[in-house]
Amino acid sequence: MWVDFKALTALIPVSAVAKRLGWHQVAYIPASRSARGPCPLHKGSYARSTTFQVQDDRGYYRCFKCGRHGDVIQLYADHYGISRRAAALQLVEDFRLTPDQVSGEE
Numbered sequence: 001m002w003v004d005f006k007a008l009t010a011l012i013p014v015s016a017v018a019k020r021l022g023w024h025q026v027a028y029i030p031a032s033r034s035a036r037g038p039c040p041l042h043k044g045s046y047a048r049s050t051t052f053q054v055q056d057d058r059g060y061y062r063c064f065k066c067g068r069h070g071d072v073i074q075l076y077a078d079h080y081g082i083s084r085r086a087a088a089l090q091l092v093e094d095f096r097l098t099p100d101q102v103s104g105e106e
């Protein structure tokens with residue numbers, strides 16, 4: 001199946017993917033419009049940790065501790081240890097998107 005990465009990242013908020021991976025919001029920083037919470041990627045996070053930053057309007061995440069960063073596809077790829085292509089296909093399945101939605105055509 002063809003998946004347009006741009007269409008996919010526009011459809012799924014980073015926070016929704018992070019929450020699916022066990023992340024929860026601890027704080028919100030209005031200045032950078034970013035939500036903070038414990039990192040779902042590296043071990044050793046504690047419940048009130050705020051190292052993991054999510055910016056839904058930019059479709060971007062970054063962890064200040066382990067340094068991992070990217071878009072929703074990269075988040076899945078990092079978490080499952082799979083390629084970006086495999087991560088994209090997994091996102092389509094997990095978020096029940098149709099091929100039409102992610103084909104990249106209007």
Ligand SMILES: [Zn+2]
Pocket residue numbers: 039040041042051052063064065066067068
């Ligand atoms: Zn991390």
